[in-house]
Amino acid sequence: MSGVRLLVGTRKGAFVLTSDGKREQWKVDGPHFGGWEIYHLKGSPVDPNRLYASQSSAWFGQLIQRSEDGGKTWEPVGNEFVYDGVPGTHQWYDGTQHPWEFKRVWHLEPSLTDPDTVFAGAEDAALFRTSDGGKTWRELPGLRAAKGNLWQPGAGGMCLHTILLDPSNAERIFVAISAAGAFRSDDAGQTWRPINRGLKSEQIPDPTAEVGHCVHRIAMHSARPGVLFMQKHWDVMRSENAGDSWNEISGNLPSDFGFPIDVHAHEPDTIYVVPIKSDSEHFPPEGKLRVYRSRTGGNGWEALTKGLPQSDCYVNVLRDAMCVDSLDQCGVYFGTTGGQVYASADAGDTWNAVVRDLPAVLSVEVQTLP
């Protein structure tokens, strides 16, 4: 019988949650790497038992862990992330230029075809790649050549947090950076260009600047990789042309501020967001935790509330903390800064808490297992 495996990264370790295809009963395994921040874990699409995890701490820096058995056991691999050449500088909070300094890996994106190849999104923003299963990492410096001197950190740091690999075109990669924007490569990461036309950010001096936008997350459906969805600092956006231009689709959302956005596994126009009250108040409007679903690719949104707390709820849902499985009845999952992981086995109609008291959840990924 098919099943699912959730890979949950938290402020104090990693957890592996498993269930069968009904997604009613769950086994919780962890913490792995207790006491360490686990920004992200992800499995290889071609070898689901090959997992990678980003483990870091303010004291002891960055480690990358690899599992060959679906997260039962782990081995540290390479942790040397060195910017290519002279790293150069980017905008700093005081308007001066500041040298690039590696801090941590926010996101790991395994190749769609090779379990030994993985992309890593770093803070300070850069893209690294391994082709030997994580033993060695090399930067793809062409990304920082895309006006990197104008990028600047947001309050959460200058992080490359989203990496999308186009399943129909091995040369095409999308990334998103806070606070720089979205970028696309059409030559497997050698050269990049900003794809931020149509974004409008009142929080920066030129609201329609080519770079400098605080993009929180972008998402695509694998069957329609030219259509992108974006949750920006404020505004939910859609692109029909692989990011060449964007249009706002916030529609009737109670707030268009938020962090994650994701797409239904089988319906490319069904998308999910979790509205947050504002950039000053990182919790749900009215203390009601609501996922919003659009079945029309945006603009028209419905609140999904059944099984979610509808009073006195003041958690946040971070950008990498939502995902969907690919079972026939699409499952949707998200984790909160309050340590809850919620699951829906019916595309968001109803929700249940898989666990309630984990450390603050940083990321949730799901693997659909045979």
Add this chain to the structure above:
Amino acid sequence: MIRVALPFHLQKLAKIDGEVELDVPGPVTQCAILDALEARYPVLRGTIRDHVTQKRRAFVRFFACEQDLSHDPPDTPLPDAVATGAESFVVLGAMAGG
């Protein structure tokens, strides 16, 4: 033999329990001890000092003989008590509350 005490997280990472004993050739300095430690436990590379600059990570401290040696140049000879193994060279993470 040089005795090195590591903090909990680095002991777990290196899969050791208790102090490490190292044979450190030549003058016994912070740098020589860390070189020997990382040679025995490659997983610790980058966790105590930066891969490239070799600078101590900001929230890692070095104590020995009831002294904070964190700010000493890394090539400064360590006290005889460390060199003879009478005292441990202590690597620890800075305290954090909250």
